[in-house]
Amino acid sequence: MEESLNFIEAIIEQDICNEVYSEGISTRFPPEPNGYLHLGHAKSICLNFGLASKYKGRVNLRFDDTNPERENSSYIDAIRKDIQWLGFEWHNEFYASDYFEILYGFAIELIKRDLAYVDDSTPEEIAEQKGTPQVTGVPNRYRGRSIDENLLLFEAMKVGSFKDGAKVLRAKIDMKAANMHMRDPIIYRIKHTPHHRTGSAWCIYPMYDFAHGQSDAIECITHSTCTLEFVAHRPLYNWFIEKLGLFPSKQIEFARLNLAFTIMSKRKLQQLVEKGLVDGWDDPRLPTVAGLRRRGYTPNAIREFCDRIGVAKRDAITDYNLLEFCVREDLNKTAQRRIAVLKPLRVIITNYGQEFTENIVLENLPGEEAEGSREVPFTRELWIEQDDFMEHPTKNYFRLTLGGAVRLKGAYIILCEHVVKDEDGNISELHCKYFPESKSGHDHSNIKVKSTIHWLSIPFAIPAEIRLYNKLFEIEDPGQTGDEFLKHFNKDSIQVLPNAYVENDLINRDDVGVNFQFVRMGYFIKDRNSTADHFIFNRTVGLRENWKK
Ligand code: ATP
Numbered sequence: 362m363e364e365s366l367n368f369i370e371a372i373i374e375q376d377i378c379n380e381v382y383s384e385g386i387s388t389r390f391p392p393e394p395n396g397y398l399h400l401g402h403a404k405s406i407c408l409n410f411g412l413a414s415k416y417k418g419r420v421n422l423r424f425d426d427t428n429p430e431r432e433n434s435s436y437i438d439a440i441r442k443d444i445q446w447l448g449f450e451w452h453n454e455f456y457a458s459d460y461f462e463i464l465y466g467f468a469i470e471l472i473k474r475d476l477a478y479v480d481d482s483t484p485e486e487i488a489e490q491k492g493t494p495q496v497t498g499v500p501n502r503y504r505g506r507s508i509d510e511n512l513l514l515f516e517a518m519k520v521g522s523f524k525d526g527a528k529v530l531r532a533k534i535d536m537k538a539a540n541m542h543m544r545d546p547i548i549y550r551i552k553h554t555p556h557h558r559t560g561s562a563w564c565i566y567p568m569y570d571f572a573h574g575q576s577d578a579i580e581c582i583t584h585s586t587c588t589l590e591f592v593a594h595r596p597l598y599n600w601f602i603e604k605l606g607l608f609p610s611k612q613i614e615f616a617r618l619n620l621a622f623t624i625m626s627k628r629k630l631q632q633l634v635e636k637g638l639v640d641g642w643d644d645p646r647l648p649t650v651a652g653l654r655r656r657g658y659t660p661n662a663i664r665e666f667c668d669r670i671g672v673a674k675r676d677a678i679t680d681y682n683l684l685e686f687c688v689r690e691d692l693n694k695t696a697q698r699r700i701a702v703l704k705p706l707r708v709i710i711t712n713y714g715q716e717f718t719e720n721i722v723l724e725n726l727p728g729e730e731a732e733g734s735r736e737v738p739f740t741r742e743l744w745i746e747q748d749d750f751m752e753h754p755t756k757n758y759f760r761l762t763l764g765g766a767v768r769l770k771g772a773y774i775i776l777c778e779h780v781v782k783d784e785d786g787n788i789s790e791l792h793c794k795y796f797p798e799s800k801s802g803h804d805h806s807n808i809k810v811k812s813t814i815h816w817l818s819i820p821f822a823i824p825a826e827i828r829l830y831n832k833l834f835e836i837e838d839p840g841q842t843g844d845e846f847l848k849h850f851n852k853d854s855i856q857v858l859p860n861a862y863v864e865n866d867l868i869n870r871d872d873v874g875v876n877f878q879f880v881r882m883g884y885f886i887k888d889r890n891s892t893a894d895h896f897i898f899n900r901t902v903g904l905r906e907n908w909k910k
Pocket residue numbers: 390391392393394400401402404405425586587588616617618619625626627628
């Protein structure tokens with residue numbers, strides 16, 4: 362069967378067929394180290410590493426660090442860690458800042474060929490002269506500067522003779538171009554800001570458009586993918602490569618990933634972090650790779666998700682359910698089952714021996730014998746979920762009721778005979794009787810029950826805090842609201858259940874990074890803030906879809 366190619370693969374295969382690139386295929390992932398990676402970056406990573414692997418090419422990790430104000434090296438380590446965790450290895454690690462000298466040389470070359478000039482205008486004047494899509498731009502008097510004067514001034518910019526913003530270097534292209542990016546774009550600006558790698562060696566920095574394509578060309582990247590916003594930059598990307606006679610890297614744009622009810626922008630995510638609305642860049646509610654990891658997502662699930670959304674040429678908002686579907690699919694196959702009671706209600710089995718304990722054997726992963734089983738103690742006093750009991754049941758409620766019976770998972774059928782309430786009328790415990798002949802696997806009781814509920818033995822259960830998560834924003838596309846997005850932050854995006862209990866088996870092991878299914882409650886993972894006497898579990902995802910629009 363012939364597999365169908367996405368449009369980027371089609372371009373690559375055509376280039377291979379036409380022998381456009383003799384040295385094979387090269388891609389790169391070019392993060393700016395100004396924040397943590399999010400799912401959108403994961404999509405780009407899967408794409409670029411995937412293409413390199415499919416076409417037996419190379420993939421570079423290039424830190425696009427040309428903006429000294431917003432970048433720092435802690436982000437570099439976090440980015441490396443996230444890519445590795447996703448399961449990818451890069452061939453080379455490069456930094457755009459390593460090319461500052463070469464890029465400076467390119468700028469000199471453009472000046473010498475009268476293709477760049479130093480402009481003393483203010484940013485306002487530059488914007489004004491640039492015009493609008495409807496109004497053509499007008500050249501200013503600096504555009505006519507001589508090559509010699511430009512060379513002197515640019516050199517003076519480099520050695521620090523001018524203040525920030527006093528001058529810029531612009532490419533001399535066409536102030537009347539229909540494409541605004543071709544109206545003499547700025548290619549260098551003055552910034553007396555130390556850089557996290559080059560220190561104070563430079564006080565002029567190349568603009569993104571002057572650094573990115575040239576970095577691609579320096580590294581002989583054959584196919585340089587980026588998101589659709591850059592379509593209009595492509596003529597400029599090609600102009601620099603052509604004028605400077607560089608390696609002909611090819612820019613290809615694809616639709617960015619947007620996910621419903623969350624935000625996919627480092628700058629905006631950073632605001633959530635800085636305002637303390639979330640617990641750092643790895644808050645389990647965030648769509649960052651670190652947040653998803655802490656939430657219990659697996660690399661497999663994220664890669665599968667990126668695969669399923671594929672690459673498109675039109676922007677859209679992806680449904681959160683698809684992401685959750687992918688992690689459920691993965692964890693269903695691999696996560697061992699355990700029991701946790703999230704909102705506990707005490708049950709006393711009045712006819713069960715006071716001192717008596719028996720072990721109930723539960724499978725770790727149904728259908729996977731190799732995963733083994735474990736013994737769970739059963740005693741007279743148990744925790745069940747508050748939600749698994751209704752004194753006055755509604756229609757179609759099949760769990761425990763006063764006078765009704767239910768099966769305790771792997772154990773006995775119990776019948777509720779009496780409800781004990783506190784002074785406020787809240788149910789504090791249930792008195793039940795059990796049927797000794799109803800034990801799972803050896804049931805001779807002939808009692809029919811309609812459901813099975815989970816339970817924990819009170820003397821053995823371990824207190825834990827459980828954190829459930831909900832959508833981060835109340836509206837589907839918070840990114841659309843610009844800087845108003847914080848107003849739509851969902852204050853109920855986290856629900857803490859401080860009085861939960863978990864199986865004692867969960868605490869005797871080093872479980873950081875191990876996923877579990879808590880029977881009937883969803884998939885969970887131990888949080889990194891757990892301590893030896895305070896256990897915290899994050900819910901990765903429930904067992905069923907629960908996202909409503
Ligand atoms: P942000 O606005 O979140 O900072 P960015 O595009 O500025 O995103 P970069 O660090 O420059 O972040 O991105 C590195 C790579 O990841 C780029 O090639 C970019 O196109 C890609 N990328 C970023 N966001 C997305 C997204 N939402 N979907 C797909 N690819 C993305």
